[in-house]
Amino acid sequence: MPNLETLTRSVLDGRTLTLDEAVWLAEECDAEELFKAAHALTHALAPRRFNLCTIVNAKSGRCGEDCRWCAQSSRYQTGVKVFPIIDRARSRAGAERAAELGISRFSYVTSGRKLSARELREVHALAASDRDVPGIELCASLGLLTQKELRELKDAGLVRYHCNLETGPAFFSKVCSTHTQTDKIATLRAARRVGLEICSGGLFGMGETMRDRAELALLLRSLSVPSIPLNFLVPIPGTPLENQPPLSDEEVLRIVALFRFANPTAYLRFAGGRMRLSYETVRRALWIGVNSAITGDLLTTCGSAVEEDRKLAAAAGYIVE
Numbered sequence: 001m002p003n004l005e006t007l008t009r010s011v012l013d014g015r016t017l018t019l020d021e022a023v024w025l026a027e028e029c030d031a032e033e034l035f036k037a038a039h040a041l042t043h044a045l046a047p048r049r050f051n052l053c054t055i056v057n058a059k060s061g062r063c064g065e066d067c068r069w070c071a072q073s074s075r076y077q078t079g080v081k082v083f084p085i086i087d088r089a090r091s092r093a094g095a096e097r098a099a100e101l102g103i104s105r106f107s108y109v110t111s112g113r114k115l116s117a118r119e120l121r122e123v124h125a126l127a128a129s130d131r132d133v134p135g136i137e138l139c140a141s142l143g144l145l146t147q148k149e150l151r152e153l154k155d156a157g158l159v160r161y162h163c164n165l166e167t168g169p170a171f172f173s174k175v176c177s178t179h180t181q182t183d184k185i186a187t188l189r190a191a192r193r194v195g196l197e198i199c200s201g202g203l204f205g206m207g208e209t210m211r212d213r214a215e216l217a218l219l220l221r222s223l224s225v226p227s228i229p230l231n232f233l234v235p236i237p238g239t240p241l242e243n244q245p246p247l248s249d250e251e252v253l254r255i256v257a258l259f260r261f262a263n264p265t266a267y268l269r270f271a272g273g274r275m276r277l278s279y280e281t282v283r284r285a286l287w288i289g290v291n292s293a294i295t296g297d298l299l300t301t302c303g304s305a306v307e308e309d310r311k312l313a314a315a316a317g318y319i320v321e
Contacts, residue, residue: 038257050318053105078238107139114143131157168215201229217262232273260289
């Protein structure tokens with residue numbers, strides 16, 4: 001049987017956990033001891049400067065994919081707002097507002113498998129308008145793009161590209177059939193080849209097992225992903241997962257600890273669904289290993305308050321932007 005002290009020391013020494021070790025940590029290890037060990041790894045290896053980013057819903061609805069959690073799929077009746085690529089004035093105002101609040105990253109997020117050539121030109125125009133906002137770096141999540149398209153986005157001013165892997169490889173096809181996780185990995189690799197930073201994480205609470213989560217955590221480690229959003233399902237009426245029960249507080253914290261053990265030097269980023277968590281769970285998650293956050297409004301679900309994020313991060317011992 002694995003030993004927590006031995007596993008912690010091996011991670012400190014730079015070794016990657018095996019899948020069985022990761023599953024043991026997340027499922028069987030004493031919870032409080034696990035949380036303390038993850039905190040020690042966070043303090044020793046993870047960035048201490050708490051990083052904030054914000055996203056803008058740059059195109060909404062009418063997505064042809066069948067992701068079972070998503071309000072934007074045209075296959076489900078969710079009442080989500082539908083609109084094309086936003087105009088430059090709205091985007092520029094969002095970037096300037098983020099800069100005023102001291103948020104360093106501003107990301108365009110769009111619905112759909114990928115943008116059309118015309119839509120990509122419209123995003124290029126947004127980036128050309130926003131890239132000179134002082135203190136802002138531009139990111140995007142625009143679907144399954146090619147290397148050529150990603151290079152053009154980098155030339156337009158993008159610094160980072162985001163594409164969530166969502167869950168472990170064995171579970172992915174149970175929640176999406178219209179594209180594969182391999183498609184997503186190819187997009188991330190193409191983004192890295194053209195010089196973009198990459199961001200990719202998961203969505204938890206869809207019915208996956210802890211082993212599925214461990215597989216995802218180690219897959220992200222194998223891809224050397226430096227920024228990992230942790231999303232927690234908000235069951236949206238009209239989607240196939242609308243009746244999915246919430247995760248327990250302990251399960252949420254075990255996920256945070258698991259991802260810290262698997263990715264000791266990464267930014268673990270609070271993302272969607274955190275408003276469903278209790279104040280105490282959020283506070284403890286920051287202490288255990290969350291060292292960044294997407295703040296503000298989060299597409300089709302409620303986001304968080306910027307100043308509250310800063311206060312919580314400071315109380316957890318981080319240097320706050």
